[in-house]
Amino acid sequence: MEISRDQNDIEDISPVKMGSMHIAGSNGFGHNIEFMSQAYLRNRSSEINIVDDTSPSIERPLPIFLKFEDVQYKVRNSQDSTVKAVVSKVASQLNTENNGHYKHILKGITGSVSPGEILALMGPSGSGKTTLLKIIGGRLQDNVTGTVTYNNIPYCAALKRRIGFVTQDDVLFPQLTVEETLVFAAYLRLPNSISMKQKYQRVVMIIEELGLERCRHTRVGGGLIRGISGGERKRTSIGNEILVEPSLLLLDEPTSGLDSTSANRLVQILQGLAKAGRTIITTIHQPSSRMFHMFDKILLISEGIPVYYGKAREAMTYFSSLRFNPEIPMNPAEFLLDLATGQINDISIPDDCSRSNGSPASEKDILKYIQLKYKIQLEPKEKELHRCTNVPERLQLAIQVKKDWSMTWGDQFCILFKRTFKERWRDYFDKLRLLQSLGVALLLGLLWWKSKNGTEAQLRDQIGLMFYICIFWTSSSIFGAVYVFPFEKIYLVKERKADMYRLSVYYVCSTLCDMLAHILYPTLFMAIIYFMADFKRTVECFFLTLFATLIIAITSQGAGELFGAAVLSIKRSGMFASLILMLFLLTGGYYVQHIPKFMRWLKYISFMYYGFRLLLKVQYSGDQLYDCESKGGCRPLQSSPSFDTVNLDGGLQEVWILLAMAVGYRLCAYACLRKRINNCHL
Template sequence: METGREDEIVDMPMSPPVVGSNINNDFCHHKEFMSQTYMQNKYSEIDIDTEDSNFDQNRPLPIFLKFEDVEYKVRNSQAGSGNVVKSMMSKLTTHLTVEEDRYKRILKGITGSIGPGEILALMGPSGSGKTTLLRVIGGRLVDNVKGKVTYNDVRFNPALKRRIGFVTQEDVLFPQLTVEETLVFSALLRLPGSMSKQQKYAKVDTTIKELGLERCRHTKIAGGYLKGISGGERKRTCIGSEILVDPSLLLLDEPTSGLDSSSANKLLLTLQGLAKAGRTIITTIHQPSSRIFHMFDKLLLISEGYPVYYGKAKETIEYFSFLRFTPQIPMNPAEFLLDLATGQVNDISVPPDIFQDQESSDPSKVVIEYLQLKYKSLLEPKEKEQNHRVASTPEHLQLAIQVKMEWTSSWLDQFMILSRRTYKARRKEYFDKLRLFQALGIALVLGLLWWKSSINTEAGLRDQVGLAFYICIFWTSSCIFAAVYVFPFEEYYLVKENKADMYRLSVYYACSTLCDMVATVFYPTFFMLILYFMAGFNRAVASFLLTLLTILLIAITSQGAGEMFGAAIMSVKRAGTAATLLLMLFLLTGGYYVQHIPKFMRWLKYLSFMYYGFRLLLKVQYSGDQLYDCGSMGGCRTLQSSPTFDSVNLKGGLKEVWILLAMALIFRLLAYLCLRVRIVGRKN
């Protein structure tokens, strides 16, 4: 909401009440003539600019948008058991009534059109359906939608995805990246491959200057408890990531929220410049200042899902004056319109005859119903007639809009760009001081507890084997819990960027899992370098390297399992619970606490990678022919004869390596498939 007093106080035209049918005829005739002339000029301009039939798919494609009788409904969550019982009892109710009980109508028949060079503002009180209509137009809502939405006289198709920019009301930005880094990575991923890197960086620099982000270009986004850029700067960064790729159709949801009057005015000037270059722009806005209000070409005013005005923004006051609604005090036009849309007419003169013969005692409801009725009888028929009468879009534009744009870069190029961004975004997590202190502290504590332990006795052997199992538990739990939250936390970023077709999902997953291996390899290595020699394990270099590789293999497999459960569940709370249950299952079947599992439960251990990892760790650390317990009455014995290794053949080869590698690959394949189902489902 803009609060500048100079902008908001504007004298409204105080037209005298006009009575009679001439109101309708005069206003509609004037509107019809002006709209028809305007659209003819628009089409002729675009025809001149696009007469080449071999339209370059990388250039912004002019889009003529038409929407007619758009309706949208959602399943009524309130329709619980009470409604079911009621519907069962009333067998004679009509099918329509049952449908109304089951569904709630959000949009109730909206018609309009907009072409290149125009900015359409969707206004209305909160909950009126502005954002819903924007999402329908952007192709993000397809189920339970009725009506007709066409782009250059063609229905929505996948080819349009990368021609539509969508700025959501929520700021979805990586907190660890700076403003410039955010825009640079967006440019590298989304701008055409025909542009050089220098051109892409220049485009970013221009966008930063246009949006007034020079002061914070090197500041991290941050947010929450981390200090970073302001809310207005976050909004401008979101808009910048969309407008820097020059979309043909730009949709913005409350772009001026959180901005002061001056910043909002600069933003609208930027949007005007984009529109004049041939873009079609639609934005929802709640209560703009007077100056911003007059920057819009067209306005759609919605009340309770119904349209109450559609036409040129500068003609709104004239239209409502014809209907004998005039402000009694100087008032911002947007404030005047919102008061009408909510039925709050305390400072507005209204036709006295609208309250006659009305059953409702609520004046606001009477006003809204009257405005809806007038729109249906005066504006909607003319708008529909004009949409049908306007000349068809040139054929080459219809064909061009159905050509699917290829990826702007190859798989490998996307991988290199996204790897850099993923590393920068997660770098703080990879080299976290607390995590480093945890690995160091636990390694020192374990090293001191098992200081120079030996396997000369049965008790000493059991202690050292117990340490080996604890190491398996520690790195299994650490890697599972580090990986299980990754996709649930990044779901919003991933959904947003996939809807914009910024990159292939396979590229994202490959970058995510490979970059996370930095921490998966670094911390266990650091941990084992400290603990191994303190605890008195086999000092041979080969044994140390094999032990370290075994721990790393366990950690990598655990990471894959965590990713799989995180991608399958996609919920921070439920993912943590699932990871805990998974860890407990692996812990109990790992082969240390219970070596002889009953036959009917034995199959569980073959699903546990901790079982294979623990067995492999024992094989690389100990030899079956190695002697121990030489001081006992029975004399020296081989390690294989110890009860500790009853279920482990120390000479049985290293088949566990291949099993763990197979598990690591299977977990990652399943993680990718789960991620694809989740994201593609949200995307479509």
């Protein structure tokens, strides 16, 4: 693929250069938007000359002029329910609004940013930077007041695929390589009009653009898995979002944990992405002085209240005009953060900021002073600019057109199944897991070597082995499935927010991939123990016993998925599964056959009860004779006390019950997962 660019022509009319052509005081977002959009669109249409017909024809970023005004956000305080009820009742009687239940996080934030610009949200920890970023990205909508518009249009579903959101923690599958991560994202997120080959070429372009060639075949890693460096992980996360050419790119602390060189390189990459016409907003904690001057605009927030908004290079001039000056050479970012926290060490302050009695100004005094100055000097200008700014009607219409890139259910299934298997195959074929299955099978085979059922005691031993097989595969399957959704919750939430695939596709792929392991290991297990324990030597009986074991494992897997989806917490789901497993074990029909009437209903919801009965019916028949050496002579197995509650010749209706349970558990698990995931936020 050959791409020809005239760099000089591009830069001459790039959005960054166009911002400097505005009238004085427009802050890059003023009266010349009509001219800007026309030049920008002309630039994007002629910027790339595609020579190779196989090149990926991806829609270029639509210009987004973002404005937010008087944005406020509050959360409910966690108080005792009785106190809440009393306060609510009193408030309703007095016909007043009950504000005591809420804590205000953001208290009136105003600003704007244009295509080609980078807005940095700065402020101390807990000031509300990430909250504002989530509101702009449409991820927080409850308890939000104020206006946020995109080309003068409020947030709508059509914007979902035009916004890229890079979270502070890199949410990447650790077992996939960098290239696999981006390739699967491209296959799922890019439109069907682009072939698989073109999508792969798009990934190669992104890898080269972000400087990831060296680690493209290295696993991402994380936790106990060794992988790529922090800077490479962050660039991979950014690549994951810019694959689809988002118009608005939001990044939460992208330089967190990076050294100065890696952080500067990352911001340089963001500058390049902005020059391509994207609107970029990033939160930043304490950038270096060189990095600080790479940003076009700064929004400084203190305790949820803005104290500065404007060009980064004019920040020091503004505070100098208020007579706040550093007394020693100081990083501008450090100076701003000190002011945002009220720390004035090595900073001279204006005389009118001191207290009337001449005592030094406190932190609260400093913050109130700079907040008041912002309200008087900066905020009115920005609001006036918002009122005077008109976005072209065609951009307002274009922003409401949804990018319909949805693939068919089958196409999504093929891609997601392959990705899920690649991510989990090391767990499926783990040596320890294989050793556990084979080791337990050999141990049980040696303990029950050539077991017989000629006497009541021998029969009881063999039935005990049957129940242990049921316990082993029930517990293995439940605990193999219960942690899947809690572990993958963050990945699922992130990808669902990006509208990458249908939740039903993810669930079916997850279940089927895990089912491979729940079929493989029981099969190896039964192939060993069946002949060592000398069960009934017929082909039919062997395969029926194997089938019964598999259906027990598959039903247990569905129960584990339900427990995990209902709780979505690693600690609580494991505890919940342990309690249910214990309950089902006690009502399984081995320890207690004659359960009291008021507790008898428990066994009818226990899949272990039906699984154990199925194994017994498959292995034994009611007319089979045993105990022939006793004084009374041979007796049929059905007469044994071990089968008091089991009709060995009563048919295999347990198969249908277990199948119904397996399907029912999975339907409930899917419903719980959909409900819980829709209410989750990153």
